[in-house]
Amino acid sequence: MTSLLNAQRPPVFCPGCSHERTVHALDQALGRLDRAGNQVAVVSDIGCSGLFDTFFDTHALHGLHGRALTYATGLKMACPELTVIVVMGDGGLGIGGAHVLSACRRNLDITLLVLNNFNYGMTGGQCSATTPAGATTSSGFLNRLEAPLDICTVAGAAGAPWVDRLVATDRQLSERLAGAIAFNGFALLDIRGVCPGRFSAHNRTSLRQIEADMHELPPADTIVAANQRPEYSAHYRQLAAAAPACLPPARIEMRRQHALPRRCRILLLGAAGQRINTAGEVLCLAAMSSGLHASQKNDYPITVMRGHSVSEVIVDCEPIGYTGIDKPDVVIALAAEGVARRRQIIGALSADDLVIRSEGLELPPSQARIIDVPAATLGIGPRDQALAALAILCSQGPAITREALQDGCKLRFGGSILDKALDVIDRCRS
Amino acid sequence: MKLPDLSTTITDGNLIPGNIMARCFIDGNEAISRAAVDAGCRFFAGYPITPATTIFHQMVKMLPPVGGICLQGEDEIASIGFCIGASMAGMKAMTATSGPGISLYSEQISFAIGGEIPLVIVDVQRLGPSTGSATKGADGDIQFLRWGNSGGLPVIVLAPVDAVDCYQLTGHAFNLAERFRCPVFIASNKEIGMTRESVELAKLQLPPIIDRTTCPVDQPFLPFQAPAGSDVPYFLPIGGQRLVRQTSSTHGADGYITGDTEQIGATIRRLAQKIDKYIDEFSFYEMDGEPHCATLVITYGVTARAARQAVAALRLSGHDISLLIVKTLFPVPVKILQETIRAADRIVLIEMNLGLYKTEIERLCSGREVIHHTRMDGELISPEEISAVLRP
Numbered sequence: 048m049t050s051l052l053n054a055q056r057p058p059v060f061c062p063g064c065s066h067e068r069t070v071h072a073l074d075q076a077l078g079r080l081d082r083a084g085n086q087v088a089v090v091s092d093i094g095c096s097g098l099f100d101t102f103f104d105t106h107a108l109h110g111l112h113g114r115a116l117t118y119a120t121g122l123k124m125a126c127p128e129l130t131v132i133v134v135m136g137d138g139g140l141g142i143g144g145a146h147v148l149s150a151c152r153r154n155l156d157i158t159l160l161v162l163n164n165f166n167y168g169m170t171g172g173q174c175s176a177t178t179p180a181g182a183t184t185s186s187g188f189l190n191r192l193e194a195p196l197d198i199c200t201v202a203g204a205a206g207a208p209w210v211d212r213l214v215a216t217d218r219q220l221s222e223r224l225a226g227a228i229a230f231n232g233f234a235l236l237d238i239r240g241v242c243p244g245r246f247s248a249h250n251r252t253s254l255r256q257i258e259a260d261m262h263e264l265p266p267a268d269t270i271v272a273a274n275q276r277p278e279y280s281a282h283y284r285q286l287a288a289a290a291p292a293c294l295p296p297a298r299i300e301m302r303r304q305h306a307l308p309r310r311c312r313i314l315l316l317g318a319a320g321q322r323i324n325t326a327g328e329v330l331c332l333a334a335m336s337s338g339l340h341a342s343q344k345n346d347y348p349i350t351v352m353r354g355h356s357v358s359e360v361i362v363d364c365e366p367i368g369y370t371g372i373d374k375p376d377v378v379i380a381l382a383a384e385g386v387a388r389r390r391q392i393i394g395a396l397s398a399d400d401l402v403i404r405s406e407g408l409e410l411p412p413s414q415a416r417i418i419d420v421p422a423a424t425l426g427i428g429p430r431d432q433a434l435a436a437l438a439i440l441c442s443q444g445p446a447i448t449r450e451a452l453q454d455g456c457k458l459r460f461g462g463s464i465l466d467k468a469l470d471v472i473d474r475c476r477s
Numbered sequence: 478m479k480l481p482d483l484s485t486t487i488t489d490g491n492l493i494p495g496n497i498m499a500r501c502f503i504d505g506n507e508a509i510s511r512a513a514v515d516a517g518c519r520f521f522a523g524y525p526i527t528p529a530t531t532i533f534h535q536m537v538k539m540l541p542p543v544g545g546i547c548l549q550g551e552d553e554i555a556s557i558g559f560c561i562g563a564s565m566a567g568m569k570a571m572t573a574t575s576g577p578g579i580s581l582y583s584e585q586i587s588f589a590i591g592g593e594i595p596l597v598i599v600d601v602q603r604l605g606p607s608t609g610s611a612t613k614g615a616d617g618d619i620q621f622l623r624w625g626n627s628g629g630l631p632v633i634v635l636a637p638v639d640a641v642d643c644y645q646l647t648g649h650a651f652n653l654a655e656r657f658r659c660p661v662f663i664a665s666n667k668e669i670g671m672t673r674e675s676v677e678l679a680k681l682q683l684p685p686i687i688d689r690t691t692c693p694v695d696q697p698f699l700p701f702q703a704p705a706g707s708d709v710p711y712f713l714p715i716g717g718q719r720l721v722r723q724t725s726s727t728h729g730a731d732g733y734i735t736g737d738t739e740q741i742g743a744t745i746r747r748l749a750q751k752i753d754k755y756i757d758e759f760s761f762y763e764m765d766g767e768p769h770c771a772t773l774v775i776t777y778g779v780t781a782r783a784a785r786q787a788v789a790a791l792r793l794s795g796h797d798i799s800l801l802i803v804k805t806l807f808p809v810p811v812k813i814l815q816e817t818i819r820a821a822d823r824i825v826l827i828e829m830n831l832g833l834y835k836t837e838i839e840r841l842c843s844g845r846e847v848i849h850h851t852r853m854d855g856e857l858i859s860p861e862e863i864s865a866v867l868r869p
């Protein structure tokens with residue numbers, strides 16, 4: 048069996064440290080599986096376990112504390128053939144908890160070794176997520192306040208298909224490591240050991256005691272039957288292969304001449320559900336199909352189905368610079384929620400400006416000319432009022448022609464929705 | 478605008494034959510996504526955050542069908558970590574977020590700098606501080622992007638003005654990331670990312686694509702050894718034939734931890750130099766008007782759109798005025814700034830933040846006054862506002 052150990056860099060752990068056992072067991076496991084160095088990447092975390100990658104003649108990635116699984120995920124997705132081994136301590140387990148849970152849920156073919164010695168060795172023996180409440184650590188009494196985490200129980204609940212727990216001196220360590228690495232999916236091993244450098248001096252934790260304590264825990268016997276499912280990377284590729292091609296953005300062909308002498312700024316004010324943004328888009332597409340430039344800025348609250356909906360549309364024969372609308376030429380006012388967002392702007396409108404509003408909607412007093420959308424008379428529902436207002440705009444000036452508006456609808460809608468939209472435009476003809 | 482009366486309206490739509498100028502209706506976020514895929518990006522990971530989320534939406538539509546990978550991380554730290562892993566496997570990778578996400582990226586950004594990991598990071602800026610306003614724009618992150626790494630090493634920050642810039646600068650961002658093996662930021666803004674506009678996309682061209690330089694087969698490979706005459710080490714992918722070491726720890730050329738101060742100092746100087754020395758090769762800017770002018774307006778980002786309008790209008794009324802739009806914010810393009818500043822009588826700087834670029838300009842003005850206008854309340858700076866500052 049060839050060894051992948053780095054002859055130039057033998058392990059440098061404290062005498063008696065359990066990590067050293069695991070280094071050799073991992074080497075033997077890779078040997079059992081006949082892996083060459085360039086078929087393996089060791090991704091290590093921070094702390095004493097973070098030295099792991101340097102002891103192997105394999106690919107190596109040593110990154111930030113708690114984040115080893117994040118690099119491993121990117122690596123494995125990019126390079127599915129690679130055997131990816133992540134090594135972290137109980138410190139990395141705690142700080143990177145979200146990544147551990149997500150790796151369990153994801154089931155990407157990565158093997159995670161948690162070198163669990165119940166404390167932060169490298170930084171001086173502070174308590175970790177796995178420190179027993181009765182232990183003495185350099186964190187004072189703080190570990191007495193928290194319950195230690197059994198990662199195997201958590202990982203099983205989070206969906207890990209393979210969880211295993213053993214002490215570092217277990218004779219089966221390399222065999223069990225090989226089993227985990229060979230398993231096609233996410234495998235987590237809780238490898239419990241001693242830290243003579245920081246923990247053992249203050250705590251009477253022998254390996255035997257650790258082993259005895261371990262047997263008190265719920266069993267963690269490798270394959271978790273309920274969590275068996277397709278491996279993430281293979282599954283991703285399968286679904287990706289069936290994903291429809293993403294088309295380039297629609298090219299809006301110029302179909303008509305426009306007669307717009309200069310920039311026209313149209314402010315659409317409404318409420319959620321009034322299809323304000325859609326109307327703004329139809330207007331832009333209509334303008335573009337007449338060879339105009341167009342821009343659209345939408346404003347709505349995070350509660351997309353409630354509250355105001357504001358759309359600012361600019362159409363111009365020149366390229367559009369500033370996209371804000373401080374002084375609109377046309378205001379389409381369809382709901383109090385939208386009007387409330389722009390009261391000042393409406394109040395400042397001049398006699399040259401036009402407001403097309405929902406019948407009966409209260410507006411701040413202004414000089415502007417006001418046209419009502421006769422929705423009831425024309426039989427137009429609340430969701431179609433924005434489009435009806437655009438149809439009315441067609442008869443009021445050069446911003447948009449009826450034909451262009453029809454073009455805009457054809458670019459935006461299809462089927463029965465298009466028919467309905469064209470019908471709305473038709474009804475507003477009078 | 479006064480609306481002409483009905484008689485001037487064209488009632489019969491004359492159909493125009495052919496395709497004179499077919500424009501697309503896209504926002505800055507879509508432009509960035511399209512450019513990324515066109516530039517060879519095949520890996521994206523992100524965590525949802527307004528106003529950057531639609532980049533993720535676009536990438537998850539675009540990448541799978543072309544054999545690429547798009548992941549949604551459990552958080553921002555994971556998302557950029559995935560990208561780092563994929564980039565080290567040789568893929569061109571991109572992530573996108575907004576200010577709160579950049580905060581979480583910070584430690585990984587430092588890793589990408591120190592580990593010389595090519596990566597494009599989009600920051601669609603929103604109004605801060607902190608959670609701030611998800612749907613309001615600002616340019617408040619630019620110095621955060623520059624200095625948000627431990628160690629203070631230089632980074633590249635590009636600032637688009639509109640969807641067209643989003644497309645083209647993204648192409649440059651990938652090239653710079655590959656060429657210098659470093660993270661490159663695109664400092665966009667909600668007002669660019671989420672504003673749709675008509676763009677002649679088919680006319681736009683990306684710069685010729687640059688890929689990271691790999692180690693020749695017949696040469697020995699040390700992961701952090703820059704070859705003679707270059708400041709950038711050869712790249713080989715993790716997972717390839719030859720063994721590759723990557724580490725976030727202070728390392729020697731071989732990728733192992735080192736305490737050798739001479740080697741450490743040389744590496745740190747090289748990391749700074751590989752970016753700073755070449756700034757003249759990627760100083761993107763737009764100069765509107767003559768450098769010799771009574772008034773030089775300097776701005777960047779979405780504010781440049783209003784500035785263009787204000788400057789054009791003032792010029793029509795006889796003002797001698799020029800506009801410099803800075804598109805490479807960091808490293809500061811000192812040469813072009815100095816040349817233009819020197820030639821102008823009066824310097825005006827307009828910014829959509831509290832004045833984050835002011836010291837960068839002031840230090841090049843040899844004590845001359847910089848007239849400064851800033852706004853940071855979620856609203857765009859308008860052309861009228863700029864005109865009011867510019868009128869002598």
Ligand code: SF4
Binds near residue numbers: 060065246
């Ligand atoms: S401090 Fe503890 S974990 Fe670290 S090397 Fe020493 S014994 Fe091992």
